[in-house]
Amino acid sequence: MQVSPHVYVMHIDDGAAFHPGGSNNYFVGDPREAMVLIDTGDQHREWTHSLLQYYKQLGQPRISTILLTHSHHDHIGGLDRIYEVMPAPVRCHPKLVAKLQTMVETDAVVALQPDELVTTGGGVALQALFTPGHEVDHVSYYLGEEHVLFTGDCILGGSSTTVRDLGSYMQSLTLLTQYPHETICPGHGPVVPPPRGAELVRWYIEHRLEREQQVLAALSKGLGTIEDITRDVYPADLPAGLRRGAEQNVATHLEKLVQEGRLDETPARYRLRT
Numbered sequence: 508m509q510v511s512p513h514v515y516v517m518h519i520d521d522g523a524a525f526h527p528g529g530s531n532n533y534f535v536g537d538p539r540e541a542m543v544l545i546d547t548g549d550q551h552r553e554w555t556h557s558l559l560q561y562y563k564q565l566g567q568p569r570i571s572t573i574l575l576t577h578s579h580h581d582h583i584g585g586l587d588r589i590y591e592v593m594p595a596p597v598r599c600h601p602k603l604v605a606k607l608q609t610m611v612e613t614d615a616v617v618a619l620q621p622d623e624l625v626t627t628g629g630g631v632a633l634q635a636l637f638t639p640g641h642e643v644d645h646v647s648y649y650l651g652e653e654h655v656l657f658t659g660d661c662i663l664g665g666s667s668t669t670v671r672d673l674g675s676y677m678q679s680l681t682l683l684t685q686y687p688h689e690t691i692c693p694g695h696g697p698v699v700p701p702p703r704g705a706e707l708v709r710w711y712i713e714h715r716l717e718r719e720q721q722v723l724a725a726l727s728k729g730l731g732t733i734e735d736i737t738r739d740v741y742p743a744d745l746p747a748g749l750r751r752g753a754e755q756n757v758a759t760h761l762e763k764l765v766q767e768g769r770l771d772e773t774p775a776r777y778r779l780r781t
């Protein structure tokens with residue numbers, strides 16, 4: 508499916524519970540000239556097969572660069588087999604280089620610089636925006652010409668995402684708001700077109716700030732364990748399968764508040780600093 512003049516998406520329903528709405532890999536550029544591939548999917552045969560099928564449909568364009576958003580297996584797992592078909596330079600966050608060098612030729616993997624422009628066919632360029640938080644080595648990409656943001660797992664199309672470091676995650680979201688965009692092309696879930704695409708990053712920021720207020724309210728009631736705070740903040744009928752994720756989310760909020768010096772932490776217990 509074509510998203511905008513130079514953006515094509517390969518969508519697959521991978522059936523993973525963590526990301527409802529399937530997953531996406533993107534080809535960016537001009538199929539008659541050259542294109543960039545963003546992410547290589549999981550190691551699953553079916554996923555790699557779909558990607559190669561779509562590549563054929565595009566007329567097997569020259570791939571000028573393979574860009575990776577981050578180190579999770581559902582983004583880099585297919586790399587070695589994809590690389591056999593599209594032997595292009597592999598570009599990623601500096602912290603991901605060593606891992607990828609075990610999957611393809613060592614010389615093929617080159618670290619991105621923050622804000623670096625990666626050019627391709629059709630005279631377009633993708634800008635690498637370092638956006639840690641979901642993972643330390645996460646990079647988003649910006650196609651300024653068409654106001655499109657490729658957000659990897661920083662922003663998803665159909666749900667909120669998991670976060671390892673909420674402090675840096677919030678900074679990353681703020682960074683994304685500085686790049687005028689109308690369309691969000693996420694790693695998972697549907698592509699979010701205008702007008703909602705322009706609002707989504709802001710919505711993510713507000714959603715997290717609201718959750719932080721709820722965690723602070725629970726703390727001010729004297730609740731001090733992750734379990735108690737989660738029970739207070741989330742609905743009582745939260746399905747058991749989602750409770751662990753909810754607790755992890757509360758834990759990341761507490762870690763952020765500790766880092767900001769707003770909480771005292773004693774082993775397994777948190778209370779508001781007076």
Ligand SMILES: [Zn+2]
Pocket residue numbers: 579581582660694695
């Ligand atoms: Zn993912």
